[in-house]
Amino acid sequence: MRVLLSRIILLTLPFLASLPAYAGDAADFVAASSGEQARLLEAWAATPDATRVPLLKALQENRLGGDDNDVPFYEKGDAFVGAEGNAQPAGTPRKVRLNNRLRNLISAAMATHQLYSDVAADRLTAARELQRKAQPEQMALLETRLAVEQDDEVGQALTLALANLQLSDADPAVRLNAVRLLGETGQPQARNRLQNLLDDAAETNPAVRTAANTGIVQIDRKLLIGDVLGQAFSGLSLGSILLLAALGLAITFGLLGVINMAHGEMLMLGAYSTYVVQTLFQRYAPDALAFYPIVALPVAFIVTACIGMALERTVIRFLYGRPLETLLATWGISLILIQLVRVVFGAQNVEVGNPSWLSGGVQVLPNLVLPWNRMIIIGFALFVVALTWLLLNKTRLGLNVRAVTQNRNMAACCGVPTGRIDMMAFGLGSGIAGLGGVALSQVGNVGPDLGQSYIIDSFLVVVLGGVGQLAGSISAAFGLGIANKILEPQIGAVLGKILILALIILFIQKRPQGLFALKGRVID
Amino acid sequence: MQRRSLIKAFTLSASIAAMGMSWTVQAAETIKVGILHSLSGTMAISETSLKDMALMTIDEINAKGGVLGKKLEPVVVDPASNWPLFAERGRQLLTQDKVAVTFGCWTSVSRKSVLPVYEELNGLLFYPVQYEGEEMSPNVFYTGAAPNQQAIPAVEYLMSEDGGAAKRFFLLGTDYVYPRTTNKILRAFLHSKGVADKDIEEVYTPFGHADYQTIVANIKKFSQGGKTAVVSTVNGDSNVPFYRELANQGLKATDVPVVAFSVGEEELRGIDTKPLVGHLAAWNYFQSVENPVNEKFVADWKAYAKAKGLPNANTAVTNDPMEATYVGIHMWAQAVEKAGTTDVDKVREAMAGQEFDAPSGFKLTMDKSNHHLHKPVMIGEIQDDGQFSVVWETDSPIRAQPWSPFIEGNDKKPDHPVKSN
Structure with a gap:
């Protein structure tokens, strides 16, 4: 018993002896409760200290942990290294749990520390961060940093951060100056601060109130531009998605006249091809995973084109000129394809990830971020349209397709192999639908029912645009997209959709041939 | 420790497979249990795993000898995220398959759709998902959360x-x-x-x-x-x-x-x-809650997913409605044992006050009168590995208030189930 006791003492002795050496910032933080941690961070933000930067960085990246004795450790790869001194962890260190409040305080503290950085870019990000997060206690700090700041851009950012705090200054002249500065920036977060000054009780000086009012008008004007551009962009983006969904149908239904209910499933198969390519990349070439969508494009095109051609050869060929039977047959095919995919891949949605170059966005205006995946899809839609147009108008295949669809008998007389052209054209339409599926997999869910949710929209676009006209489909797709996005904020997504459908019914009543009517001989 | 529980789970699932073989022999002596979850359509993302969890729990109960000495026999139907189809499939379970109890539904609209059927035919439905309250049917037990x-x-x-x-x-x-x-x-x-x-x-x-x-x-x-x-x-x-x-x-x-x-x-x-x-x-x-019951629950589920070859079995996770399904089925089995019969009216009486050590780490109790579980509340933050870390939780389970005091007129509603028509 005594031996055991002395052993315990011997074991804990070195730890006890070295304890004072650990009582640094990191150790304080690890040992503190969540409320104390918040107070620590506030204190650190007010008194920056260059030695604390690694700790804050580790906190930002969520790498700080504490072992069983609350000794702090940083996670480096798979291992843990002592944050203060070369301690060996007792037990596996557990990461410090952060919440959103602490994360905000960490980035504010990091920002005040970064103001002392030698790199101007770091100081600039820090000053911008402080425009949003600075607290009154940091005012003195900001003033001293502004006085020694050499870089113009950083200086301006600091002035603005300071202006936010000066709104509650005792001197009306200082307040007036701050209000003017904020009004000129056009930043949305400044608007709310100025709005608070409009109240008689909050702001006693009439000159400051008037300036605040002018500032709000200035900001509103800038925000309006961002709003309108944002709405136009989301309209274009929705339009491009509709276009990609409908373009294949514009060929199979528009040019060939096949009421192709299985069109949605071609989109779905295109999306599943993307999934398969992604899985293969994950397994065999994880380093090149970022490029899988590019490889998926030709794969999806070939897969869906082949399936389309096979369908044309085996089923649709025998039903030309019998639209009702075609409708039923293609609908049956669509059900078979859905069930097939369910059997092979399961009924649940599959995960198709955005590669990093398709994630995130660019900040264009203070209130406008354009996501990369949507921009690339708009570009891709235009690219596919151009490709289709070139194929139909500049190649021999396109010439034959147009000849056959306009006058089958005459084309046959001139020696055009109409049967083969039908097959090729149907394959082309299906292949383009497959390309659309690749794009859809990057914005929405990939599941067996994916096609079902797009088939109605696709038919709407083609019929509204005028059957047989590519230009019609393009203008209808973008028109529908933009109309939808103008209506949605006013009356909500559910009512907006209903209203759009009602408008289309009225339009078709008035103009059954669609936006662009095909002149001359129409398909028989 | 982890490896050992995994081995245990494997032997468990092996014995389950053995049980499965003996089913066909004594088919006449089974108790049929309905499972009514969408396996396709927009809700399949959430509901498919509930079906699998129900099957796992049934296997687990069967491995321990079943209920009243009889094995449970699951009857799985797919209402395909189609609300009217829920009512149709529910009726089929009750009249055609004559199930003793049904575990199912996710969206409230699907529950509202089957409710008249279960009240008309006096069926028993266990509903495992958090919902809006404003309902207390004698034919439903709610194992998810009220507002x-x-x-x-x-x-x-x-x-x-x-x-x-x-x-x-x-x-x-x-x-x-x-x-x-x-x-x-x-x-x-x-x-x-x-x-x-x-x-x-x-x-x-x-x-x-x-x-x-x-x-x-x-x-x-x-x-x-x-x-x-x-x-x-x-x-x-x-x-x-x-x-x-x-x-x-x-x-x-x-x-x-x-x-x-x-x-x-x-x-x-x-x-x-x-x-x-x-x-x-x-x-x-x-899933990230730390306690022995949950460790076993998660390990069992992972082993089950692997053994059955479920899609993406290597990333199998557990979640709240799965836990509620698991608790619901076990409580029903306990109530049947207590009542000595699967008769709906007797089981309903036996359900009152049933207790179960749930994976959430709390002993959950079925309320004596209002057909809802007393549950703890937890708030979790999404982590970069797709799990949640609990940032706040209640000290003890809370009693459900299906008739929310924040909706006018609810103070006059009785605190016991009444048929809706």
Whole structure:
């Protein structure tokens, strides 16, 4: 018993002896409760200290942990290294749990520390961060940093951060100056601060109130531009998605006249091809995973084109000129394809990830971020349209397709192999639908029912645009997209959709041939 | 330790397989149990795993000798996210298959659809998902949360210092009965806390909505007016495009946290969660909860998923409705043992006061009168591995208030189940 006791003492002795050496910032933080941690961070933000930067960085990246004795450790790869001194962890260190409040305080503290950085870019990000997060206690700090700041851009950012705090200054002249500065920036977060000054009780000086009012008008004007551009962009983006969904149908239904209910499933198969390519990349070439969508494009095109051609050869060929039977047959095919995919891949949605170059966005205006995946899809839609147009108008295949669809008998007389052209054209339409599926997999869910949710929209676009006209489909797709996005904020997504459908019914009543009517001989 | 429990789980599943073989021999002596979950359509993302969890629990009970000495025989039907089809399949289970009990439904609209059938034919339904309350049928046992066990504590957390002290609330939901009623309750609750109508925005989208550009832009605009939190009752696979759009438009959890009531571990499997770290979910159970019951539960489930070759078995996760399904089936089995029969009226009586050591780490009790479980409330934060870390939880299970005091006229409703027609 005594031996055991002395052993315990011997074991804990070195730890006890070295304890004072650990009582640094990191150790304080690890040992503190969540409320104390918040107070620590506030204190650190007010008194920056260059030695604390690694700790804050580790906190930002969520790498700080504490072992069983609350000794702090940083996670480096798979291992843990002592944050203060070369301690060996007792037990596996557990990461410090952060919440959103602490994360905000960490980035504010990091920002005040970064103001002392030698790199101007770091100081600039820090000053911008402080425009949003600075607290009154940091005012003195900001003033001293502004006085020694050499870089113009950083200086301006600091002035603005300071202006936010000066709104509650005792001197009306200082307040007036701050209000003017904020009004000129056009930043949305400044608007709310100025709005608070409009109240008689909050702001006693009439000159400051008037300036605040002018500032709000200035900001509103800038925000309006961002709003309108944002709405136009989301309209274009929705339009491009509709276009990609409908373009294949514009060929199979528009040019060939096949009421192709299985069109949605071609989109779905295109999306599943993307999934398969992604899985293969994950397994065999994880380093090149970022490029899988590019490889998926030709794969999806070939897969869906082949399936389309096979369908044309085996089923649709025998039903030309019998639209009702075609409708039923293609609908049956669509059900078979859905069930097939369910059997092979399961009924649940599959995960198709955005590669990093398709994630995130660019900040264009203070209130406008354009996501990369949507921009690339708009570009891709235009690219596919151009490709289709070139194929139909500049190649021999396109010439034959147009000849056959306009006058089958005459084309046959001139020696055009109409049967083969039908097959090729149907394959082309299906292949383009497959390309659309690749794009859809990057914005929405990939599941067996994916096609079902797009088939109605696709038919709407083609019929509204005028059957047989590519230009019609393009203008209808973008028109529908933009109309939808103008209506949605006013009356909500559910009512907006209903209203759009009602408008289309009225339009078709008035103009059954669609936006662009095909002149001359129409398909028989 | 972990390896040992895994081995245990494997032997368990092996013995389950052996049991499966003996079923056919004694087919006449089984008790039929209905499973009514969408295995296709927009809700399949959430409901498929409940079906598998129900099958696992039934296997587990059968491995211990079944109920009343008889084996349970699952009857699985697929109502395909089609609400009227739920009623049809429910009727089929009761009249054709003559099941003793049904475990099923996720969306409230599907539950409302089968409710008349179960009341007419005096069936028994166990409903495992959090819902809006405003219902207490003698033919249903609710093992998910009522609003006071999920929605209201979540909003209270958002208003607290640790939750970010939100002043403005953006209520976003799918357009059907659960989100609309929950938001009605939340609005009344926020009013009682002094939040004005101009600081509450309510927006709904259709089922399967995929284009969240405008909505995310509006959330951004709304958040300029003060510290904002989003309360999301978006259901099914619409969550994937919603969170993707949030991340792409650069809306971070530190600026505008989203607390979701229908997003759990299972839904997060379809998303890259790195941009979502810090967003919240309110449930009564998380897979990351640490206690021996949960360790065994998770290990059993993983082993089951592997043994049955479920899709993506190596990333199998557990979530709150799965736990509620598991608890519900075990409680039903206990009640049948107590009643000595599967007769619905006798089992209903025996259910009152049933207790079960749940994976959430608490002993859950079925209320003596109101057909709802007493449940603990937990708020979890999304981690970069798709799991949640619990940032807040109640000390003990809370009694459900299916008739929310925040809806007018509810104070006159009786605290015991009454048939709705």
